[in-house]
Amino acid sequence: MRTTVGIIGAGPAGLLLARLLHNAGIDSVVLESRDRAYVEQRQRAGILEQGTVDVLRAAGAGGRMDREGLRHDGIELRFARERHRVDFPALTGGSSVMVYAQTEVCKDLIALQLEEGSPLLFGAEALAVEGAESERPRVRFRHEGREDVLECDYVVGCDGFWGVARRAIPAEHSRVFERTYPFGWLGILADVPPSHDELVYARHDRGFALLSMRSPVVSRLYLQVPEGTDAGSWADEEIWDELGRRLETADGWSLERGTITSKSVTPMRSHVHEPMRHGRLFLAGDAAHIVPPTGAKGLNLAVGDVVTFARALVHLEETGSAERLDAYSETCLRRVWQAERFSYDMTTLLHRAPDATPFEDRVQLARLRRIATSRAAETDLAEGYTGFPLD
Known part of the structure; x- marks a missing residue:
């Protein structure tokens, strides 16, 4: 198999990336080790930031979210039996959040991908990423009982903390920051x-x-x-x-x-892997970083990663400049560390x-x-x- 972008993992990050690339006219293949039912049922995050909501709408994946999601304009803090409401729009110039479960985001993106997008293979277990430093990286995977190879221009690992993508980056090129x-x-x-x-x-x-x-x-x-x-x-x-x-x-x-x-x-726990890129292999979402759930940042950080990658690849296609792709890790990590800081602050504030x-x-x-x-x-x-x- 041959494609421009090989995407490992059909969580919200991988699915949204495939959608963004499809809308930009760039082909991709998504490999997901689990079956469709599992992906659409696994319980994860449920809070979408304003930027995530805006991206889903712009990608054509916000219709059901807008009908069924619950817009929230604030949260309440409780301590010493007291109550204090934080009014988001009044403090941020109009921003809010949306309560809409990750399972529902995945259902919406899967339906779009199967109807309009590039191939999405369920039950396709990625075994290894090879040749990340070459111009033609490959993903070895097993699907329907046989091994195959997906040849790509780029590989994006959206396969979580235990996936194969991060393990393809040599230890001598990696730095890990953790807190449990x-x-x-x-x-x-x-x-x-x-x-x-x-x-x-x-x-x-x-x-x-x-x-x-x-x-x-x-x-x-x-x-x-x-x-x-x-x-x-x-x-x-x-x-x-x-x-x-x-x-x-x-x-x-x-x-x-x-x-x-x-x-x-x-x-x-908190976990950050630096850098988020090695050659033509790019990490996104939990493959690169984990935050404690107190700040509701996990899914939203993953969205930020794939938006950054998609915009950088479109910029390369339109201008011939790889400047934004080369800056992918640095760009993402600025946002990642702010989210880690915020999640740490919320965790130590309330626990x-x-x-x-x-x-x-x-x-x-x-x-x-x-x-x-x-x-x-x-x-x-x-x-x-x-x-x-x-x-």
Whole structure:
């Protein structure tokens, strides 16, 4: 097989890249190791930044999002049983976010790709990236029981942390930056309407809690738990009781309970691989960086990566200049590190470390009250949450 851009991974990054390239008249092939049902069902992020929303609309993939997604103009911070709303449009010049699950983004992009785009191969396991430093890199893959080779001008690895793309970069050319947190998130999906019309981020002496949603009738909620916690060790009523304690307010607000349909534990860590390019191999999304979910940045960073690559390749096609492609890693990493900084700030602002001292508790509360009383501090949070520029 032969194509211009070989894309490994049919998550939102790989699928969106294929769509952007198709719209620009550049051919690609997407290789996805899982089947279509798996890709359309795996639960991941659910918050789309303003820039991500704009990109999906411009790519022709925003119709159902605009019909079914939930626009949010703010979040609520809770601490010491107090409530403070952060008004995004008022602080950012009109930006907001959209609650629209990654599963739905993938469904929309898959439908477009199969109807209009270049080949999308499910059950195609990438085995290795070869010749990344040559002008004709190759992806060896297995599909329908036999091995094949995809020859490309460029390879973009959107295959996540455990994929083959990053492993194709020699260790002597790599630098890795990591931080692991001593806690995780116990997440649940529940068949109950959300108890608040916007996301609620709660700092409590017993740990962090988050009230989120997937739709007007499905709630998504999280509890900070010790690292290594087994989701099955928490009974349903125990989860609801703990959420009620951590989200409690002084004004009588109450948490609605419902049937819990799934439980899982998400580890909390940060990871950045530098550079994000080696020869004609480019990394995007989780293949290059991971952020703790507190800042809602993972999917949005992946979108920023593939938009940067697509614009750079179009610039090369139109002008003959590879300047933007050559700057891909540096350009992406500027945004990545701002997102890492923001996610770190949100995580340390709202989670209580296992060995936290009374001094550190007071500093956390002081940081939260600073946001609640300073427009400058509140604006910094709002700008970070709604998204850093894609340029």
